[in-house]
Amino acid sequence: MAHALIFFLVAHPLIFLSNPVAIFAAESTNKSEIDRQALLFFRDGITIHPLGVLSSWANGSTYCNWEGLVGELSPSLANLTSLARLDLGNNLFSGAIPKDLGNNMPLSTLILSRNNLTGQIPATLFANATSLTTVDLQQNSLTGVIPQFDKVTSLKYLYVTENLVSGSIPPSIGNVSSLHFILLDQNMLTGSIPENLSFNRLSGHVPLPLYNMSALKYFSLGRNGLHGQLPSDISYSLPNLQVLVMQSTNLVGSIPPSLENASNVQVLDLSNNSLHGRVPSLGSLANLHQVLLGRNQLEAYDWQFLASLTNCSQPTKLSLEENMLNGSLPRSIGNLSASLENLFFGSNQISGSIPVEISNLINLTLLSMENNLFTGSIPPTMGKLQNLFILNLSRNKLSGQIPSSTGNITQLGKLFLDDNGLSGNIPSSLGQCLSMVQLNLSYNSLGGSLPEELFAGPSLSLGVDLSFNKITGEIPEEIGNLATIVLLNVSNNLITGSIPSTLSSCYALSSLCMEGNGLSGNIPEFFENFTLLEKLDLSHNNFVGLPFSDFFQNSTLVILDGNKGLCSSPSALKLPFCYDTIESKKHGVPNHVTLLLVVIPSGTIASILLLWFVVALWKKDKEAEQKSENFSRNNETLKKLSYDDILKATNCFSMVHQISSNRPGSVYVGRFKYDKSLVAIKVFNLNEPGAYESYFIECEVLRNTLHRNLMRPVTLCSTLDTENHELKALIFKFLVNGSLERWLHCEYYSGMPERVLSLGQRICIAADVASALDYIHNQVTPPLVHCDLKPSNILLDIDMTARLGDFGSAKFLFPGLIVPKSLAEVGGTIGYMAPGEKVTLAFMQTYNFFY
Structure with missing residues (x-):
């Protein structure tokens, strides 16, 4: 149920985005002057539309012939009177939202998400478009405050996530009893968290009557500048609440006991705050899927909360890392639901031995209990956790030998046992863990020789650390x-x-x-x-x-x-x-x-x-x-490069030196005065919308990543040209074998000799790309998605090592970010085959890579 809810949340704004152009549903007559004027109001408010969607919208023409306008040509069309749906999401529109949008029309759906819109949300929008049910403005650069909701009584979905909106939450939002989803996270909202949902007050003592919001299912305020306590009566005021997200919101105080009565809650995220006191019993939340309470100051006392969770039939994630949990981990942990997949208890003060019963959680894929005070040996029964991919018991006081049964966890990918008191030999059975990519056994007292089996099977591509032992x-x-x-x-x-x-x-x-x-x-x-x-x-x-x-x-x-x-x-x-x-x-x-x-x-x-x-x-x-x-x-x-150095290296940006060109910029091959090696110079076209963002995201990616299969810059150049225009360029080592695209489709490149990749080369290239994706998805913090994986962005070095480049469309998945699950939401440029990052080999096969 929870997965379906979250999927609906992500997919809902994108249901009508199967077309690359904007889609409009009109309920008006063919020559409705009201509708025509409304659309022209919108057009005049958009200053830049690079995809050309609005180019056919002329003052003297009939709006039914405008590009992107969709409707049914039937007799009933004559009875339609006004615009009901406006969907311009996932474009490159800039400028402000027109103030007159919504005048004289019963607009029910407004989707302007994932653009470059600036300015404030017009106060007249909610005052005039009283029939609105969906407002999706997320992922823009909107500023100002959220306007009042006095007249929008039918609104169900409000998405303002990832903007620059400030001020307090408008009090009138509590009057909209129809609201199902409120997403205001990742903004600059201020004020205190409501103390009482029946009569709440933000900064300035403005009442916030949320007691009417009985239909609310998803409430997200994470990553803002809010502060205060969690409302004590939240379960009574919001009886249908299923998702509550308030991470990184400066919450203080304790978690109210009344939360136990929120029986419909499926996702509870209060992580990264300053909450203290005991972790409440949550056994009454039978539908609970995820409990995220990490990075607070919570205490366990008698661990009753853990025993109460045995009543929850389908939890998948329990996160309590970086708190003040102490005492011994109770044996009742083995009574938790077998559906539990992720268990985080790291960075607490838990002592005693690791309960043998923990091996009952057979569906665990991640067990993180590092940086505690655990003593005794690692239970031999740990080998029963056949689905475990990450086991982290580092920085404890464990002793004894590493159980040979650990090798039975054949899916184990990362094993961290460093900084303990382990002794004996490194078990050769670890060689059976063919999926292992990282192993850290440092700072122990392990002896004996290095087992040959350990290096014969697993790839261990992310590293092996056996330092400070007695090997x-x-x-x-x-x-x-x-x-x-x-x-x-x-x-x-x-x-x-x-x-x-x-x-x-x-x-x-x-x-x-x-x-x-x-x-x-x-x-x-x-x-x-x-x-x-x-x-x-x-x-x-x-x-x-x-x-x-x-x-x-x-x-x-x-x-x-x-x-x-x-x-x-x-x-x-x-x-x-x-x-x-x-x-x-x-x-x-x-x-x-x-x-x-x-x-x-x-x-x-x-x-x-x-x-x-x-x-x-x-x-x-x-x-x-x-x-x-x-x-x-x-x-x-x-x-240290100047504009003159770039100019000379590219022979004044000669077409002869140009390797490739697209909207964000062009790539040139050249050589600098004091260097014998060729370099690839990527010059950004700052006149194009989005070029600045592409440059800065590439710099941020290159600053936070380091991997053999990622393109690394030699240097960068940020300066002014002779006319005082900005120039921004990235300089890379020139890879003589070019892009994978040129090898797979050499017939489309004039003058290119026919080249054939052997099966061995294809497998190595696929493995290199998969290694790069594994690194940015699982090793970079926060995780990173490329968003434009395709053959032309995979470069081949002199030894045919594949390197992934062009991160101009990449995105960091910050905590609380709603991960897209609909193909329609995925970005990319021409040639991108979504979702390539999740199924790399299938992506290769799409291009006849192995044939």
């Missing part, structure tokens, strides 16, 4: 199977032997930490081929050979101190200075100056030869140092 033995050759791993940390253990050559297959590594072990032998040269590597820490080991290349002289990237058998020249690293030949440097041989002092007899000739030898080496070192400084200076120049 012995050598690094298994199977480590090379982790081709997509981005982080590997085995530092501060007792590992010996050399670095296996198979590690060269792990080309996606961005961080590799092996410091504080007993590793020996030569440092492999293949590390300089790891183009994504940002940290290589091999310090405090027993390495004796250092490759001679600029890569290993980068002290910000490579850490090698604490290896007595290594020296460096020039001494950019914290290593002894080498006075040997270049050939000797390749093998890291001992210092030859000391050898000369021992072997050459004392005397004048020996002194002259020694002096000549040292001076010659000093000159070579200075030349190398000067070369390094020049290289650094060139890179620094690249980071």
Whole structure:
């Protein structure tokens, strides 16, 4: 029931959006002057309409011929007298909402959502259009206050989410007894939360009589500037309430006991406030699906609330993280409904052992109890949770061994047991968890050798952290199977032997930490081929050979101190200075100056030869140092670009240099003065609506993400051109293999040779794209959706590694954001096949990717 309710909430405003143009239902005669004038009022209020929907609306023409106007050509058309529905959602309209909208017409449905509308909501709208049942203005940039609702008595749906509306909630909203949905979240509303719903007061002591709103089902005020207490009589005033969302609303005080009487509530979200006191019993809420009370100051006392939840037949999510829950977790937790999928108890003060009965919750997909005071061992019965994808028990006081039964959770994707007191060996059964992408067992007392099975099955693409344990033995050759791993940390253990050559297959590594072990032998040269590597820490080991290349002289990237058998020249690293030949440097041989002092007899000739030898080496070192400084200076120049640099690199934005062009901007290939590498320069067309937003969302995405399969910028340029017009550009590394679109449909690109992707390449590209989507959906906070996934936005590097680019349409899913479930709401540009991000492989098949 709850899922259907939420789906209806999301889908309702989009039911009539199957057409890319605006849709109008008219109830008027063919030549109704009233309707024609009303539509012209609306047209004159829209300053920009890039999609051209309003271009056919001429003063002297009949409105029935206007583009986007839909009606039935039947005899009854002559009896229709006025406009009843206006739907212009999901366009690019700018400007203000016309003040005369709704005059002389019984307008019942107004949908202007997801545009770029500014200005205030006209007060005359609710005063004149008295027949309104639906008002959808969400996701615009509207300001001002919400007008009074004195005359709109039939309104059922009010959506003003994600605007810049301020002021207090209008008191007259309480007079609209027909309201079913009120969504005012993510605005700038102020004032206090009503203290009493029968006679409420906001700031300024304005009465808010909500006692008539018995039909209200969805009430959302989250993420505003409101404050105060939760109304004590909310269950009596709103008997049909099903969804109550007040997260991040500065709520104080306790949760009123009367909430137990709100028997129809299905979703309760009071997270991220300052609520205190005990968690109330919610057993009377038989239809409860989600309880979100995290990030408050709530206490558990006798944990009666948990026992009361056993009366709820279908809860799916219980979130109480970051509160003040203490005491032991009761065994009654195993009596909760088997429908429970997500359980959050992290960052509290819960002590005692983990109840064995928790394994009764067989449908759990996420169990998060990190940062508590749990003691004892991990129950062996945890292996019964076959649907578990995330298990987080980190930062507790657990002891004993990791149960081998954990390997029975074959769907396990992320396992966090770090910062405990676990001992024994790492169970080889974890190799059976083929879906595992992240493993953190750091800061324990685990011993034994690294199990080969652990690296033979799971991808572990998001990283493995086994640091600060007592692991012995050598690094298994199977480590090379982790081709997509981005982080590997085995530092501060007792590992010996050399670095296996198979590690060269792990080309996606961005961080590799092996410091504080007993590793020996030569440092492999293949590390300089790891183009994504940002940290290589091999310090405090027993390495004796250092490759001679600029890569290993980068002290910000490579850490090698604490290896007595290594020296460096020039001494950019914290290593002894080498006075040997270049050939000797390749093998890291001992210092030859000391050898000369021992072997050459004392005397004048020996002194002259020694002096000549040292001076010659000093000159070579200075030349190398000067070369390094020049290289650094060139890179620094690249980071600070002017309009002139962009102009020269693109040959004055020549069409010859242009790779692609669309509405937000164009991409050029070029080369800067001090750099030999080609770059792709994305210049935004700031004259186009939405270009600013595309630029800033791309910057925000690039600032918050880091993944081998995402396009990374070399730098950006925000300046003025010669005419003082703004120029904004992003500079990327030029990927020589172009876009996936050009490989799949080379016949549409003149001059392109026919190229065929092998089956292996196709599978690797699909895996790369899926890895990028998994990262932005599940690892970025808040989660990120691309919204424009298609072959032309997938670029291929020289080794055919796929990288996802063009995040100009992307969206962050902030807490409380209603996630779209209707295809009609999905954005994207031409070529986008929604919902590609959810079914990546099906998306590939749509383009005959595997055929």
